[in-house]
Amino acid sequence: MERGKCRDLDPAIFFPNDGIGVQVAQRICADCPVKSPCLEYALANRVDHGVWGGTSERERRRILRQRRLSRVHLSSN
16 A cells, blocks of 8 residues: 555545545546555455455455456366
8 A cells, every 4th residue: 555646646636435536546546656466455354345456346246256257267177
């Protein structure tokens, strides 16, 4: 977090109440140098609120579901 673009911003920006707020946070994350580690942290810790690594809650659920399906597919081969 100390290297993230969010470090000096109000955390409330990353916990929006609407789609417009999500887009604002995602624009901040877009070229953040720690975007990937931030996303992986949220996925590993099942963070279900806010924008992390440029993804919304719904997008993170989708990523986790895709990874789960990929693991199941790989293990059945």
